[in-house]
Structure formats: C-alpha cells, structure tokens
Amino acid sequence: MKQAVYHGIEDVRIQETEIPVPGPGEIVVRNRVTLTCGTDVKMFMRGYRYDPPHLIGHEAAGVVHAVGEGVTRFAVGDRVVAHNTAPCHACYYCKKGNHSMCVDLPSNLGAYAEYQLIPANIVRETAFLIPEGMEFEQAALTEPLACAVYGTSQVPIELGDTVVVNGCGPIGLMFVRLAYLRGAIVIAADVNEKRLALAEKLGAKHTVVVRQGENQVAAIKALTEDERGVDIAIEATGLPQVWELAFDMVCPGGTVLFFGGTKKGTSVELDCTRFHYDQITAKGIFHTTPIHVRAAFELLRTGAIRHEDFVQNSYELTDLESALREHARGDVIKNAIRYP
Known part of the structure; x- marks a missing residue:
C-alpha cells in the first residue's frame, strides 16, 4: 500500500509498505478520503513536535478492511470514521477528568495512506459507524470539529x-x-x-x-x-x-x-x-475529549456543519504536496485526498 511519511520541512514522501494487520481490539480501515488540516500544513512548512521521520495525517474516513480479535462494534465492510486519539483513563490527568491532557494518548496518525491501523482505545471509544446518506467527507470533519466543540465549551x-x-x-x-x-x-x-x-x-x-x-x-x-x-x-x-x-x-x-x-x-x-x-x-485550549468528539459527530450527522462549505478540491495521494501547498496559500479551506 501507499503511505505518506514526513521526513522534514517541505519533505513528504509517498512510500510503499505492507497493509497492516490488526491486533486484539484493533481494526484496519481502507481510507476513502483524507482531508488536509492546518496542523499538517504547519508540520509540512515548519516542522512539528515529533522528530521525523513519522507518519502524517489525521482526518480520514473509510471502510473496515479487517478486524482484530475481540472487536464487536465493527465488521468488515462497515463505513467508519475514527478520531485520532482516545485517552488512557489511567493517568493523573484522566483521573482528574482532563482527558485532553492525557499523557498516554494512543494515536492513529498516518491518515494519508490507503490503509490505516486504528488502535484499540480509539476503536472502543472514539470511532463511529457512518450512517446511510452521510458522505465520507462529512464524517472526516469529526476531528477538527471536535476541537472547536471542545474550545467552545470552555x-x-x-x-x-x-x-x-x-x-x-x-x-x-x-x-x-x-x-x-x-x-x-x-x-x-x-x-x-x-x-x-x-x-x-x-x-x-x-x-x-x-x-x-x-x-x-x-x-x-x-x-x-x-x-x-x-x-x-x-x-x-x-x-x-x-x-x-x-x-x-x-x-x-x-x-x-x-x-x-x-x-x-x-x-x-x-x-x-x-x-x-x-x-x-x-x-x-488544546485538542479535545471523547465527549466532545461524540458531540461533533452528532452535529455533523444532523448537518449543523456541512462539508460542501469546507472541502474544495480533490487530489490523489501522490499529489499530497500540491494539496498541502494550496491549503497553505489560503486558496481553499480544505482539500481532499481520495483513494481508488
């Protein structure tokens, strides 16, 4: 499969790798759409807090390709969207109810890819079935909207x-x-x-x-x-x-x-x-929490925010750099990476 890997400032490479295999509690999603994000753009243009090389992208929706042992919420063929984190519920900050500050947030960073492994914590708590009639682009807005919902609540x-x-x-x-x-x-x-x-x-x-x-x-x-x-x-x-x-x-x-x-x-x-x-x-304010992720998904499901207002142009994964540069110029709100 093809997957984008960040190697440094203005250096994102499309590499071939094996399709991941889910472990217990995990799922693998075949992405149908990934949206560009301001964080991806900042990472591409000036670097980020992680040392490269590392995966990039975190706003995606797709279809379940494989499920790991013990997964009951989802089945192969389900249309799903997964948030990019879920708290551990065991650290000091989680026990204080401050889930956005969790010190052990498992991440599914790597959404610019044909297939994506979703960690068990996220599968249990911040992944959702996409209802009939809801577009993949609409569902993929869950992560950014969840951050805005959390901020507004504060x-x-x-x-x-x-x-x-x-x-x-x-x-x-x-x-x-x-x-x-x-x-x-x-x-x-x-x-x-x-x-x-x-x-x-x-x-x-x-x-x-x-x-x-x-x-x-x-x-x-x-x-x-x-x-x-x-x-x-x-x-x-x-x-x-x-x-x-x-x-x-x-x-x-x-x-x-x-x-x-x-x-x-x-x-x-x-x-x-x-x-x-x-x-x-x-x-x-930083990031979001599971309760605000769910609220964001419900707002999207009911059409309070519509992807037609936010997603402009479409690119293939091999043209990811062009999609990020157009986003950085401010010519669009977001771009979509689409997969065959």
Missing part, C-alpha cells in the same frame, strides 16, 4: 454575547458556526475576503478585513455597544501578535480563548494591569 458564551473569531481557517470558521448556534453575535476577522464571505454564510453578523497598518482592535470594538469590546475573543491563527490583539479586544470581565498553537518557544506580552483590574480570563 468559554462562557451566553445568548446575546458578542464573540469575535480571529482567523477564519477551518477551525476558525467552525468557531464562527458554533458561537452562532450558541446565540452569540459573531464578528469574524481575517485577511481573506473569501473566507469572510463563508464566515458570514455560517452565521457571522459582522466581518472585518484585516489589513496591514490598520487598527484591528479599534475596528472590532467599534462593532460593540459603547465600543467597550467583545465578551469573548477567540484566537484561531497561531500567531503571537494575534494572541496579543485578541486580549486587547475583550471588555472588562471578558474571556480570551487562545486556541491557535504558536511556534515552539514563542512568547507574548499582555498588559498585567488590565489583566488584573479588568478581571480578564485567559484560557489556553
């Missing part, structure tokens, strides 16, 4: 609150939609007017085109009552300067959600006086 969005989403990539657009569904007045900010048009379609009441030299904070505050600032500011770019801008956008008593992961070793400066006297809450 901030106190009330009916009628004003929420700004800084960055309208795939996750940012999902934050726009989820905040809208929570009853918020949503402001979307991005450099790309096409993405802002989609943000408006997904529920943003206001959009702000970010231009160099313009005061982005003032533009956002001008859209709030008495220009006091927003109740919730969500950062979804992974740029340290936007972390600082998001902090400055919230009103006294507001909350900032730092979602976008920055480059390793990055630091930011925040106004400590304002932090203290304006009683601002700042929340870092």
Whole structure:
C-alpha cells in the first residue's frame, strides 16, 4: 500500500509498505478520503513536535478492511470514521477528568495512506459507524470539529454575547458556526475576503478585513455597544501578535480563548494591569475529549456543519504536496485526498 511519511520541512514522501494487520481490539480501515488540516500544513512548512521521520495525517474516513480479535462494534465492510486519539483513563490527568491532557494518548496518525491501523482505545471509544446518506467527507470533519466543540465549551458564551473569531481557517470558521448556534453575535476577522464571505454564510453578523497598518482592535470594538469590546475573543491563527490583539479586544470581565498553537518557544506580552483590574480570563485550549468528539459527530450527522462549505478540491495521494501547498496559500479551506 501507499503511505505518506514526513521526513522534514517541505519533505513528504509517498512510500510503499505492507497493509497492516490488526491486533486484539484493533481494526484496519481502507481510507476513502483524507482531508488536509492546518496542523499538517504547519508540520509540512515548519516542522512539528515529533522528530521525523513519522507518519502524517489525521482526518480520514473509510471502510473496515479487517478486524482484530475481540472487536464487536465493527465488521468488515462497515463505513467508519475514527478520531485520532482516545485517552488512557489511567493517568493523573484522566483521573482528574482532563482527558485532553492525557499523557498516554494512543494515536492513529498516518491518515494519508490507503490503509490505516486504528488502535484499540480509539476503536472502543472514539470511532463511529457512518450512517446511510452521510458522505465520507462529512464524517472526516469529526476531528477538527471536535476541537472547536471542545474550545467552545470552555468559554462562557451566553445568548446575546458578542464573540469575535480571529482567523477564519477551518477551525476558525467552525468557531464562527458554533458561537452562532450558541446565540452569540459573531464578528469574524481575517485577511481573506473569501473566507469572510463563508464566515458570514455560517452565521457571522459582522466581518472585518484585516489589513496591514490598520487598527484591528479599534475596528472590532467599534462593532460593540459603547465600543467597550467583545465578551469573548477567540484566537484561531497561531500567531503571537494575534494572541496579543485578541486580549486587547475583550471588555472588562471578558474571556480570551487562545486556541491557535504558536511556534515552539514563542512568547507574548499582555498588559498585567488590565489583566488584573479588568478581571480578564485567559484560557489556553488544546485538542479535545471523547465527549466532545461524540458531540461533533452528532452535529455533523444532523448537518449543523456541512462539508460542501469546507472541502474544495480533490487530489490523489501522490499529489499530497500540491494539496498541502494550496491549503497553505489560503486558496481553499480544505482539500481532499481520495483513494481508488
């Protein structure tokens, strides 16, 4: 089978390897579609926390090819989607209920492949049968939407609150939609007017085109009552300067959600006086948890988020580099790798 392996910055190679054989509790999925992700793009363009070479890709859906001993939830031929992790439920953080911080998250990294081995923990807890009528592309959005669902759950969005989403990539657009569904007045900010048009379609009441030299904070505050600032500011770019801008956008008593992961070793400066006297809450968030994965799958099943809005072009696995570079340019929200 063909499988993509990351060997370093801007170096992804398609290699031939054996089709995996499932062990006890595991399944092997023949992928039908894999979606490009911002994390894949960052990994490709600048490296990631794992030392290469390693597998790449984590948003896929397909058909069960083989099942290991003891598997009862799935059978050969089932249409399935598997999240990329499941917690161990044994470490300190799992016992505290903080499943996104589990120190032993088994991963099925390696979704850019014709076949994929799914670990037993994931098979038991965060893999789902795809119902009739649900497209593979729709199901493959489960992982990114689960991250946005988790992030949204960590901030106190009330009916009628004003929420700004800084960055309208795939996750940012999902934050726009989820905040809208929570009853918020949503402001979307991005450099790309096409993405802002989609943000408006997904529920943003206001959009702000970010231009160099313009005061982005003032533009956002001008859209709030008495220009006091927003109740919730969500950062979804992974740029340290936007972390600082998001902090400055919230009103006294507001909350900032730092979602976008920055480059390793990055630091930011925040106004400590304002932090203290304006009683601002700042929340870092990473990954997701099983309960939010299930919620994301249900939202996709009911059509709250639609893949037609997120997935643009199709590529073969041998053209993965082109798919990632197009994603990196911002010309598309996501691309799909499809398999014969």
